[in-house]
Amino acid sequence: MVEIIFGYFAITILIISLLVVTSRNPVHSVLWMLLLFFHVAGIYLLLNAEFLAATQIIVYAGAILVLFLFTIMLLDLREEMQIQRFTRGWPAGLLISTGVLIVLITGLKGFKTTFVGQWDIKEIEEATHTKALGKVLFTEYLLPFEIASLVLLIAILGAVVLAKKKLKT
Amino acid sequence: MNIFEYSIFEYFLKPGSFDVLVNIIIILVKIAIVLGVVMFHVAYATYFERKTIGRMQVRMGPMEVGPHGLLQPIADMLKLFFKEDIIPEKADKTIFYIAPIVSLMAAMSSLAVIPFYKDFAVANINIGLLFILAMSSLGSYGIILSGWSSDSKYAFLGGLRSSAQVLSYEIAMALSLVGVMMMAGSLNMNEIVKAQAEYPTGLYLIPQIIGFFVFVVAALAETNRTPFDLPEAESELVAGYFVEYSGMRFALFYVAEYVGMIIMGCLAATCYFGGWTIPWYIIKILPFLKYVPGVVWFTLKVYFVVFCYYWIRATVPRYRYDQLMSIGWKLLIPLALANIAITGIIKVMVK
Numbered sequence: 001m002v003e004i005i006f007g008y009f010a011i012t013i014l015i016i017s018l019l020v021v022t023s024r025n026p027v028h029s030v031l032w033m034l035l036l037f038f039h040v041a042g043i044y045l046l047l048n049a050e051f052l053a054a055t056q057i058i059v060y061a062g063a064i065l066v067l068f069l070f071t072i073m074l075l076d077l078r079e080e081m082q083i084q085r086f087t088r089g090w091p092a093g094l095l096i097s098t099g100v101l102i103v104l105i106t107g108l109k110g111f112k113t114t115f116v117g118q119w120d121i122k123e124i125e126e127a128t129h130t131k132a133l134g135k136v137l138f139t140e141y142l143l144p145f146e147i148a149s150l151v152l153l154i155a156i157l158g159a160v161v162l163a164k165k166k167l168k169t
Numbered sequence: 170m171n172i173f174e175y176s177i178f179e180y181f182l183k184p185g186s187f188d189v190l191v192n193i194i195i196i197l198v199k200i201a202i203v204l205g206v207v208m209f210h211v212a213y214a215t216y217f218e219r220k221t222i223g224r225m226q227v228r229m230g231p232m233e234v235g236p237h238g239l240l241q242p243i244a245d246m247l248k249l250f251f252k253e254d255i256i257p258e259k260a261d262k263t264i265f266y267i268a269p270i271v272s273l274m275a276a277m278s279s280l281a282v283i284p285f286y287k288d289f290a291v292a293n294i295n296i297g298l299l300f301i302l303a304m305s306s307l308g309s310y311g312i313i314l315s316g317w318s319s320d321s322k323y324a325f326l327g328g329l330r331s332s333a334q335v336l337s338y339e340i341a342m343a344l345s346l347v348g349v350m351m352m353a354g355s356l357n358m359n360e361i362v363k364a365q366a367e368y369p370t371g372l373y374l375i376p377q378i379i380g381f382f383v384f385v386v387a388a389l390a391e392t393n394r395t396p397f398d399l400p401e402a403e404s405e406l407v408a409g410y411f412v413e414y415s416g417m418r419f420a421l422f423y424v425a426e427y428v429g430m431i432i433m434g435c436l437a438a439t440c441y442f443g444g445w446t447i448p449w450y451i452i453k454i455l456p457f458l459k460y461v462p463g464v465v466w467f468t469l470k471v472y473f474v475v476f477c478y479y480w481i482r483a484t485v486p487r488y489r490y491d492q493l494m495s496i497g498w499k500l501l502i503p504l505a506l507a508n509i510a511i512t513g514i515i516k517v518m519v520k
Contacts, residue, residue, distance in 0.1 A: 027264065027317060034310065054299035058343070062306025063336060066313065070332050073317050073325070128295045130356055 006046060013039045026072045030065060037061045048121055051130040199291045203280055211427040212242040218479050225483040249423075252416035257319055260413065264318035269414065269421035272311025276428040279304040283435045284358045286445040286463035297358035298350060301436060302343050305391055308429060309335035312393075312400060312410045315422070319413035327409030330490065331400035334390055337497040338397075342387035344505035348380035348512045349373055349440045362444030371448025374441045376515075379508040381441050383501045385477075388433040390497065392426060395482040399490055430478055431471065438470035 016036045023029045037060045044053035124132045137145050216231065216238070223230025231238030256265060282297040284290040294300060309332050316328020350356055352373060353364035365373055374381055390397040401409030411422045438444060445463030452459050488496070 025261075027261070027314075031264070031314075050294065050296045051299070054296045054303050057303035058299065058306055062303060062309075062339065066306075066309055066332050066336055069310075069313055069317075070329070073313070073329070128355070128357075130296065 002046065006043070009039050009043050009046070013043075026075065027069065030069050030072060033068075034061055034065055037065065048124055049129055049133075051133050196291060199289075200281075203285070203291055204277070207277075207280060207428065207431060208424075210431060211424055212246065214427050214431065214475060215245065215423075216242050217475070218482075221476065221479040222483045225480070246420070249416060249420040254416040254418065255413075257321065257413050259320040261318040261320070264314050265413075266418075268311050268315035268318060269411075269418045269425070270311075271314065272308060272425040273421050273428070275304050275307035275311060276425045276432060279432045280428070280435075282358055283432070284362060284439065284444060285467055288359060289464075290358065293357065293359055296356050298346060298356045298361070298440075301432065302339070302346070305342075305429070305432070306335070306339050308391075308425070311422070311425065315414065316410040319410075321413050323406045323408070323412045324410050327400045327406050327412070331393060331410060334393070334397065334399065334493060334497075337494060338387045338390035338501070341383055341497055341501035341505050342391060344502065344509060345380040345383035345387060346436075346440060347505075348377050348508045351509070351512050351516060352376065358439050358444075362439055362446060365443045366446040366449075371446070371450065372441060372443040377441060377508070377512070379504055379511075381437075383505045383508065384437065384441070386496070386501055388437070389478070389481065390493070392429040392433055392478075394426075394430065394478055396485040396488050397493055398487060399493060430475060434471040434474035434478075435467075437474045438467055442470045442473075444470075 013036060016032050016039065020029050020032045020036060023032060037056060041053040041056040044050070044056060119132055119136065127135075219241070220230040220238075231241040234240040234244045256262065279301045281291040282294055282300050284293070290297075312331040312335070313328045316324045316326075316331070319325075349361060352368070353361040355361060355364065365371065368376075370376065389395075393400050399409075400406075401411070406412070411419055414422060443466075445467045447458065447466055
């Protein structure tokens with residue numbers, strides 16, 4: 001049963017991601033992407049990662065994608081839809097992506113299940129996923145977590161500085 | 170083990186259980202009850218709103234249909250149902266069709282996790298509060314898409330305004346609820362109510378008063394109600410994002426707005442007013458009150474919040490757009506962050 005549900009999610013994610021890149025209308029692309037995010041959240045749920053599933057929807061679907069939509073709506077779509085969908089270099093892109101695919105498939109053999117850590121599924125279920133994630137994130141992985149937030153802060157500052165410069169001139 | 174403890178998925182995956190079918194039926198019945206009750210409330214919320222605002226403006230409100238205008242919502246519904254459905258010629262048809270449905274779906278799905286009384290929720294999931302936040306953030310899609318797809322300047326401007334507004338106030342609302350999460354130590358709505366009942370004051374309203382203030386203002390902005398109803402400001406944008414909609418599709422937006430309002434009422438009732446419980450000291454003074462079923466308290470609290478919505482609408486004029494943004498970013502978010510810090514410090518010190 002798990003395999004069937006996983007299969008559904010995996011296949012749908014593939015189909016939807018193809019639709020995202022091939023739709024002529026950018027707004028339709030964004031909508032397909034919204035559906036994609038929901039399916040990714042579904043996969044997180046299958047992994048018992050309910051907190052990640054919720055944040056996936058809140059952050060990606062609720063905030064980032066809305067900003068995408070915001071920007072795309074300001075484009076002149078009538079002009080945009082006349083432009084060729086694929087650039088001239090697409091055979092090169094195809095070649096590279098096929099190469100990556102082959103590397104990934106050969107790499108699959110190297111996968112094996114390793115030892116079960118302190119937080120196996122049963123433990124996470126007992127502590128609830130949110131608590132387990134918080135505990136690990138704020139004790140064991142505190143430094144990487146802080147570094148990630150610093151990187152985000154720098155990005156925000158950069159955006160503010162760029163916007164301010166334009167205001168002055 | 171409680172069958173609704175974890176995600177629905179995980180539950181269905183339990184091998185070889187005949188109970189699955191029974192439980193699907195139970196869930197379906199629960200959904201039917203919740204939807205039925207909420208839709209009834211939505212219909213009469215419009216009537217209640219018109220009556221309340223009428224009285225506040227020294228008018229009678231609807232009086233014609235039925236005694237005291239009691240059948241007015243049904244008449245409105247019939248009118249909207251039989252109205253002609255007009256679609257603008259240059260509209261993006263598919264998106265025009267799905268926008269109101271997205272709006273309604275986002276509003277309705279939040280109902281699934283709300284505990285109306287002890288352990289009665291369609292899905293008692295561990296991330297209840299996050300689920301509601303996720304769904305309320307999806308509500309902006311309906312508005313943006315309807316604004317964009319109708320190919321009209323007014324609708325488009327309304328959609329743009331709304332997307333910026335909902336994005337900014339979503340942060341304040343999520344941060345204001347973090348205080349509650351910290352005090353309850355859980356994201357599960359049932360657990361939050363139970364933790365509140367055990368708390369000395371019986372409700373989180375008193376220790377979380379800053380958070381509650383931020384929550385109320387952000388909830389007004391999230392549901393696009395006055396004084397933050399800029400996406401549909403009728404004096405500037407005719408009707409805002411749904412200006413091109415008519416008939417049933419317009420009604421769907423209307424219902425979504427009222428469902429959103431009721432959700433915010435439920436959220437305030439669960440997170441700040443103690444859900445289906447009442448504080449122990451009230452029971453001590455008036456012991457007979459403990460025989461009142463919890464769902465009555467819950468609905469009364471929701472009615473109170475919804476009444477406050479109307480009260481504010483009748484009292485406060487609309488804000489300017491830059492004022493709206495500066496309230497969100499410069500006042501509410503710092504306040505909510507301060508609330509988190511204070512809550513955290515006090516929690517550690519008390520421990």
